[in-house]
Amino acid sequence: MGRTSLLFDDFMTIPAFSCTDAHVIPAPAGDTSLRRFALEAKALGFDSIVAEYTGAFPEDCAIPVARITCIVGETQQKAIRDAGKAARTADLVGIYAGDAGILRGVVQSGSVNIIYGLASQPTGTLDHITARYTAERGVAVAIELNSLLGRHSHRRQRAIRAYHDILRLHRKHHFPLVLGSGTNSYLGLRSPRAVALLCRSFGMEDAEIKAAFSAVDTLLHPHVPVEVI
Amino acid sequence: MAKVRPPTLRDNRRYVLARYEPRYREFDPKKMYYVVQDAVTGLFGDLRSVSIGQAVMSCEGGFLIVRCLRGGEDDLGAALAAVTAVGDESVAIHPMKSSGTIKTLRDVIKNNQPVMGPILEETNSEGQTLIRREGKKVDVVRRKNMSQNNFYCVPEDMEE
Numbered sequence: 001m002g003r004t005s006l007l008f009d010d011f012m013t014i015p016a017f018s019c020t021d022a023h024v025i026p027a028p029a030g031d032t033s034l035r036r037f038a039l040e041a042k043a044l045g046f047d048s049i050v051a052e053y054t055g056a057f058p059e060d061c062a063i064p065v066a067r068i069t070c071i072v073g074e075t076q077q078k079a080i081r082d083a084g085k086a087a088r089t090a091d092l093v094g095i096y097a098g099d100a101g102i103l104r105g106v107v108q109s110g111s112v113n114i115i116y117g118l119a120s121q122p123t124g125t126l127d128h129i130t131a132r133y134t135a136e137r138g139v140a141v142a143i144e145l146n147s148l149l150g151r152h153s154h155r156r157q158r159a160i161r162a163y164h165d166i167l168r169l170h171r172k173h174h175f176p177l178v179l180g181s182g183t184n185s186y187l188g189l190r191s192p193r194a195v196a197l198l199c200r201s202f203g204m205e206d207a208e209i210k211a212a213f214s215a216v217d218t219l220l221h222p223h224v225p226v227e228v229i
Numbered sequence: 230m231a232k233v234r235p236p237t238l239r240d241n242r243r244y245v246l247a248r249y250e251p252r253y254r255e256f257d258p259k260k261m262y263y264v265v266q267d268a269v270t271g272l273f274g275d276l277r278s279v280s281i282g283q284a285v286m287s288c289e290g291g292f293l294i295v296r297c298l299r300g301g302e303d304d305l306g307a308a309l310a311a312v313t314a315v316g317d318e319s320v321a322i323h324p325m326k327s328s329g330t331i332k333t334l335r336d337v338i339k340n341n342q343p344v345m346g347p348i349l350e351e352t353n354s355e356g357q358t359l360i361r362r363e364g365k366k367v368d369v370v371r372r373k374n375m376s377q378n379n380f381y382c383v384p385e386d387m388e389e
Contacts, residue, residue, distance in 0.1 A: 027380070031378075031379050032382070033382040035382065036366065039365060039383060040366075044323065149310075149311055152271055185319070186321075188313075188321070190310050190323065191310075194306065195310075198311065201304065
């Protein structure tokens, strides 16, 4: 009690690239085309999306789309090499969290922008040391709702526990958080309002939710100190 | 006839309007009721579910009206967003608005009716293909034997 209902809050007053779905996977990896994803996301209230897409980018999407290439950390050297190659063609580079040591090394190298898939990994994949490197390098950690929506019972509880750990580390080390649906179908998208309600249900604060919606903009346009030549 | 309770003893109810996708799917309201109940209980447990007091009032034309007790709108909205399927059919539910009366929500429904185009149906050696259009949205449903493949796109993707 004492908090206004989010159903009455207007999340749509926020300006551009500041309400972003941080992870969608369009066709051919999914059943929805990139243009359709952009159209549906716009209809739901997003002003941009981040798409894991390898094909030629159409120029007539309904909203701005940032391309992300996600790497899998088989070994640290390979992951860093793949991240370097990906950075030449994509706007952002992501990594699917796996081995904790490899993740720490890749994050420390500064080669990636977003870490995905922590809710599916064992506890401790993102530890306090990796969290510190994540904050120092400005790497964002993604909270993906497909881990919450597609699961039930103990698997969903495990995902929520992972979110709690991420939030605890975020509040201590202040690395950026981003919110993504992690879906390969437009039916997996949820409106910003619904995403906010779900995030609030597992303990995110309203200010954290708003910051997470707009964090992708900071990743695309990082603040650099002014250089006097 | 049931006796009307005095105002002090009446529950304070709210009605939540949600939109579901795909809009053209028809769902049995009873099935939807159990799906919503499972979603609320799964996310918040039995105790909170009683204090939310959810009940599906209507489910048609792409819109869902769910009753709840005052104070439970946000948690009900979260639970609706957590629904991913009704039976074997994938669905997405997007909470839109909450109101004290159903009349207000029915007015919102009237102002948000989708414009559905004609359904094109083709049958060839690959099976049956249904193409549904709503404005710029094209849903291609391919049925072959007992399996079904869906592809959601826009007209420009079809041209490519």
